[in-house]
Each structure stands twice: as structure tokens, then as C-alpha cells.
Amino acid sequence: MTTATAQLSFGDTQALDASLSDNVRGLKGSEILKIAAAVREMIAQGKQVCNLTVGDFNPKFFPIPAALREGIARALAGGETNYPPSDGVLALRKSVAEYAAREFNVRYPVEGVLIAAGARPILYGTYRCVLNPGDKVVYGLPSWNNNHYSWIAQANAVEVVTQARHGFQPTLDDFRPHLKDANLFCLCTPSNPTGTVMEPGVLRELMLGVVEENERRARAGKRLLFVLHDQVYASLVFGEARHVHPCALVPQCAPYVISLDAISKSLAGTGVRVGWVLAAPAVVARMRDFLGHVGAWAPRAEQVAVADFLGNTQALAAFRQEMDAKVQALLNALYAGFMKMKQSGLPLDCVQPQGAIYLSLQLKLIGKSFEGRKIASNADIGQLLLERAGMAVVPFQAFGLREESGWFRLSVGAVTPTDIETCLPRVKALLESVR
Ligand SMILES: Cc1ncc(COP(=O)(O)O)c(C=O)c1O
Structure with missing residues (x-):
């Protein structure tokens, strides 16, 4: 075997770049x-x-829980190094379902839980699984990254400017003009970038609007309206503010809500890459197949360790x-x-x-x-x-x-x-x- 000495040359950078897809270049x-x-x-x-x-987080000031760090090391040493199942390690899916029941008062079946490498693949997966090119997605401004996902999915993004007096959270009135023809509403509470929490009354009204619209669409045989509910900051809520899950407030909205979460913020584990979605099993099954091709699984050892840690209610608290x-x-x-x-x-x-x-x-x-x-x-x-x-x-x-x-x-x-x-x-x- 010989060892290459000269570094490879890649030619005209501009010509190469100009040959890439319009989507990625845009x-x-x-x-x-x-x-x-x-x-x-x-x-x-x-x-x-x-x-x-x-x-x-700076890991010096905000390290991940010691028990989680040790759990990951143990799982690696124990040989948890092969592919995880494409919807996630069963013990973690069960642990997440229990966690959601305890934390948010919503009971999802294990088939309604899918694990991924943090919240981003779930966001990407939701856009790709719900929207056809040209479909309408609606979100409030300021917003974290919905513009990028809309672009990638070639969706028709409708941006609604929210008001400081509403804590920069959208209301049903903001979204109402798009209720009849939107395919996806996006909510983020507690919010990045504003640090505000949607009031339960506002969330309830919005979800009731979505349920009513979907009942109308079901009668007309039309595609339904989904809600992307980003709750990655759910554990970080202060003072009078209260985080509630939409399905705990309005259980009838369960078929339409795609709720995402991760340990990235709640356990300061942004680099650990474990996230999940809670959704109707029919939606989860499609997202599992889609994300399986992306290979966006969380590493197996980390899944095993997070399953244990989420179940350790004392250490978690x-x-x-x-x-x-x-x-x-x-x-x-x-x-x-x-x-x-x-x-x-x-x-x-x-x-x-x-x-x-x-x-x-x-x-x-x-x-x-x-x-x-x-x-x-x-x-x-x-x-x-x-x-x-x-x-x-x-x-x-x-x-x-x-x-x-x-x-x-x-x-x-x-x-x-x-x-x-x-x-x-x-x-x-x-x-x-x-x-
Ligand atoms: C609102 C919101 N959702 C999702 C994410 C993505 O989280 P992850 O690091 O788990 O992909 C972030 C990250 O900053 C975020 O702020």
C-alpha cells in the first residue's frame, strides 16, 4: 500500500457550487x-x-447530570454500540411516555413516541412528513428557524408578526385568517427567542379553533391541519408562568398535534443529541420511515442512558x-x-x-x-x-x-x-x- 502525498485538488469552487441544488444554495x-x-x-x-x-450552555456552568454521564459511559462499555431500532430503543420510548404522563398529564401509547438525534430532526421530519411543496405553514414572528425549514420543504411560509403585549406569542386571532387553508401551524412555548410562555387560555382557544376546523375538513374529506408544538424548553418555566400541553387542555386535538421535546435544554445536553416526538401513531410511523432514511437516530448508548435517567425521578428532580x-x-x-x-x-x-x-x-x-x-x-x-x-x-x-x-x-x-x-x-x- 502506498501513502498519498499530494493533496487532492477540487478545481473551480464557483462552478462546483453553481452545480448544486437551488434548494441548498438558497x-x-x-x-x-x-x-x-x-x-x-x-x-x-x-x-x-x-x-x-x-x-x-457552557458545560462548565451547566454540566449534564452526573448520573446521565456515567450511564452513557456504562452503556458504551457494555457494548451498546450497534444500530438502535429506527423508532428508538423501546426502554426509552416507554420512559418518554411515562415522563410525558408525569410532566404534562398526557398519556401517549409507546407507538406515539419516536426518538431522534435531538429536536432538529423531528422539526425537519415534521415539515417533510406534513407538507407538500406549496403547502401553507403559519408561524409567529419572531421565530426560531421555521423560515429555514419552510424553505427546505418548499412550503408557502406565512409569517405573522406577534405583539409584545401578547408576550410575542401568536393568538387564534393572528392565525384565524389562515385557518381555512393552512396545513401546519407552528407553536414554540416557552419560546426561543423571546423567553415567553403561551398562556393556557390562549393555547386552549387556538387548539379549539384547530379542532373545529379539522371537524369541518373531515366532513369535506379534506387534508387536515396539523400543529407543530415545540416544547424543548418546557422544564424551564419561572414565576407565574405555566407550561401546559395542548392535549392536556383540549384532548380532542391529539390527532393533529406533533409535539417535540429533547434533553438538549432540559438536561443541558445540547451535544448529547437525544430528542423525541409525541404524536398520533399514524404520524409517528411515517416519520420513523422518513427519518430512518436520514439516519437521524440518537446514538444507542445515549438512548439507553437517557431511558434510565428519565425514570430516575429523584435524580431528575x-x-x-x-x-x-x-x-x-x-x-x-x-x-x-x-x-x-x-x-x-x-x-x-x-x-x-x-x-x-x-x-x-x-x-x-x-x-x-x-x-x-x-x-x-x-x-x-x-x-x-x-x-x-x-x-x-x-x-x-x-x-x-x-x-x-x-x-x-x-x-x-x-x-x-x-x-x-x-x-x-x-x-x-x-x-x-x-x-
Ligand atoms: C425552540 C427550539 N427548538 C428546537 C431546538 C433544537 O434542539 P436540538 O438541539 O435538540 O436539535 C432548539 C435549539 O436551540 C430550539 O431553541
Whole structure:
């Protein structure tokens, strides 16, 4: 056998790229990654940055549960290294069904549970399993990634701008104009990017609207309307807010609800890659066949370990309590700091933390100036914050909103209380010098 010495040459990059599919070439890159690159550069220059951009956890502050980590190592050592079943390891599907019954008061049969490598394959699978090209999908703005999945599925995406006074969550009235001809409604609560939780009354009204519409469609022999219900942040809910599952509120909506969850956020296991869907068995069967071809299974050893951990209610509760308190303390520190600035007359607003790892902050700086420079857009504000206050945040434009209204997402998964404490006075000083 000889060893190759010269590296292969790949020719004209542009010609290669131009030969790829229109679909993949039309995909938009992540705005957040662009901001992350600017943050990295500032840190490399030795500047202090409170990085509130990443929707992830720093494993030093938010490690996965020790019992889960040990369980994965044990399962690997025990030889759990071959293909898992395409719908997931049976013990995990059972464990997830029990978990859903305990946590959300909904009882799914094991055939209504499908395991995948995190929540993303389930999102992708839902779009592909429900929608034909040109079908209508409706979601509220700001929204996390529905625009990308709509593009991939060649769906007709209808984006409805939500209101701050409704906690940036859509209502039945927002979706009503599309009730008659939509194929998929998308909900995300607690929400990425806004950190808000849909009120149970609003969710109930929406689901009753969907049930009524589907009864009409069933009589007319038409395709049904589905609801993609993203609850990956369900375990992170604070204060007065309450997370409820749509099928616990309106059991008649069970055939139409495709509910996704994962350990990515609830157990800080974004890199562990275990997620699941709860849905009607007929939907799950199609998604299993579809995702089987993608090979989007969660690794077998991790499935075995998660099955055990979800069943260990004591360890789960202890982990939750600690993690939720940490997330809540970080969000509250930001919220309290900004509210103090607001009370002192600075031009901002902030939504009280309700859930997830996010805070919505509005900086009302558009049209004002800093050192003679006009502030014309959210991007201008973000740049100013980064350069002059060492605070990195993501504008709602990264989540589809076009209106330049000064709203930003702040994520606390990768910062410490000290980062926040030292950053807030810098922001205050900056806001005080804006004219
Ligand atoms: C609302 C929401 N849904 C789904 C996901 C995807 O999660 P996973 O990492 O399990 O693919 C994320 C990740 O940030 C998210 O914020």
C-alpha cells in the first residue's frame, strides 16, 4: 500500500457550487453565527465581552447530570454500540411516555413516541412528513428557524408578526385568517427567542379553533391541519408562568398535534443529541420511515442512558431544581438591572422572564445618535453594544422580524453572574451617552 502525498485538488469552487441544488444554495446562513464570529474576534483582542448570543450552555456552568454521564459511559462499555431500532430503543420510548404522563398529564401509547438525534430532526421530519411543496405553514414572528425549514420543504411560509403585549406569542386571532387553508401551524412555548410562555387560555382557544376546523375538513374529506408544538424548553418555566400541553387542555386535538421535546435544554445536553416526538401513531410511523432514511437516530448508548435517567425521578428532580434556579437567577439579574435603568429614565423595555434561557430586551435608540453617529437600525444598536459596552446580543431580525423596533434576544446559557454584574454598568454608561 502506498501513502498519498499530494493533496487532492477540487478545481473551480464557483462552478462546483453553481452545480448544486437551488434548494441548498438558497438556504440563508445563520445570523447568529455571524455575530458569534465578531464576538470571538473581540475576545481574541483581549476585550471583555458578556456573550449573550449563544442558545447553548457552557458545560462548565451547566454540566449534564452526573448520573446521565456515567450511564452513557456504562452503556458504551457494555457494548451498546450497534444500530438502535429506527423508532428508538423501546426502554426509552416507554420512559418518554411515562415522563410525558408525569410532566404534562398526557398519556401517549409507546407507538406515539419516536426518538431522534435531538429536536432538529423531528422539526425537519415534521415539515417533510406534513407538507407538500406549496403547502401553507403559519408561524409567529419572531421565530426560531421555521423560515429555514419552510424553505427546505418548499412550503408557502406565512409569517405573522406577534405583539409584545401578547408576550410575542401568536393568538387564534393572528392565525384565524389562515385557518381555512393552512396545513401546519407552528407553536414554540416557552419560546426561543423571546423567553415567553403561551398562556393556557390562549393555547386552549387556538387548539379549539384547530379542532373545529379539522371537524369541518373531515366532513369535506379534506387534508387536515396539523400543529407543530415545540416544547424543548418546557422544564424551564419561572414565576407565574405555566407550561401546559395542548392535549392536556383540549384532548380532542391529539390527532393533529406533533409535539417535540429533547434533553438538549432540559438536561443541558445540547451535544448529547437525544430528542423525541409525541404524536398520533399514524404520524409517528411515517416519520420513523422518513427519518430512518436520514439516519437521524440518537446514538444507542445515549438512548439507553437517557431511558434510565428519565425514570430516575429523584435524580431528575434534583438536577432540575438546581439548573432552573441557576438559569432563573441569571435571567433575573439581567431583568432587575435593566428595569433599574428603565426606572432611571433610560430608553428601554424588558419582558419579565417566563421561561427558556432567554430575555427579550428593547433598546429604544433608533433615530438617536452616539458621538455624532446616527443609530438607524437594530444592527447599529447591536454593534454599538458590542463595541462600547462589551455586550453581545442577537437582534430579533435574526428571527425573521423585519421591523426595526429595537428588540433583542439575550441568552444566559454561557455567562456567569459576574459577567452580568460587570456588564450592566457598561451598558448603563453607554445608554446615558446616547442623545
Ligand atoms: C425552540 C427550539 N427548538 C428546537 C431546538 C433544537 O434542539 P436540538 O438541539 O435538540 O436539535 C432548539 C435549539 O436551540 C430550539 O431553541
